[in-house]
Amino acid sequence: MWTIDELVERVVAALAAEYPGVPNGRVRDVPDRRVVRWYTTTGLVDRPSAMRGRTALYDTRHLLQIVAVKRRQAEGSSLGQIQNELAGATNAALADIARVPEDLLGESTPPPPQPTRPRFWAEAPAAQPKTVPPAVQPEAAQPRATPLSAVALTGGAVLLLPGAPTPADYRDIATAAQPLLDLLTARGLLTDERDSR
Template sequence: MQWTIAELASEAAAAVERLGIEAPNGKVGEVPDVRMLRYYGSLGLLDRPADVRGRTAYYERRHLLQVIAVKRLQADGETLAQAQRRLLGRTDAELETIARLDEVKQRKRFWAQAPDLHSAPVSAPAPAEMSVGVHLAPGCTVLFTPERTLDAADLAAIRAAGRELLHTLERRGIVAAERNTP
């Protein structure tokens, strides 16, 4: 299969999303786009196009493997220079190993699952009970009524679990992308 650079960017973005590859520090662009792929090409992280017809360049599976491998290495904390050194001269099989295509990150998606109504409380909370809001980012606060007093570990765990929710809300344009990560 062959892709234009825009189609390759789309395929790579879908693969990064499906594999759950995320930048660890928020400084690295997570979703590959045409501009990023052109930059990778200028650094030698992406091979020259497999074919050029007229003014259109076409890319193949190897190019997709290179992009995914770079994103995996970045997610593991490596710089582009380190990725460049690691990927230089690699075979397709070696790129597949580095890209870890079979390793789909199992992220907890607690808000995407229907609650078990058989174990849920039947009655509404008493008026004396207090709801607690845990601020995740500007414009996003999780509100609930806890069964006990929260400690620092509880707050840290809630904020950590909320990162994926924030990422989804940002991707869908529901909350602003500029935020301080909890």
């Protein structure tokens, strides 16, 4: 695999032999990094084969594609014609057009393995620690359900209390809760019972 700069160097070396240049003065004889990226964007050249961090890596097919494009341009073909001809071309067909020297095709090494992120959503959940059945747990460790008592207040509010209040508790709770109930009613969070009459 090569970086874009290494790829451009190989393209230049490949075109050094038997390449008359492009007859059209508007077209660059030898592509640079920007041209390679543009070829990739327009589909003349495949996307990079791999990434090393943020660095794109290219292989032999990319070299063949770029050199084939430049050779066809030197023959007077437009990019549209070249794209029609080379779209989906095999490496053998590209090699026939590009005529890249063998020594430039080699030394393409596979990219180093990228660290893979764990796919936590695809893994089985971790085993839960075994718990002792409730009947075997000591008395102090067993969870106890606390009974709750509901105290109805004005405006539809309900106060939940652990334990059972006495009739006197109900009266005192209603008196103590009145400022909170007035605030909640003023903010529209409770219904004003006087309005519902």
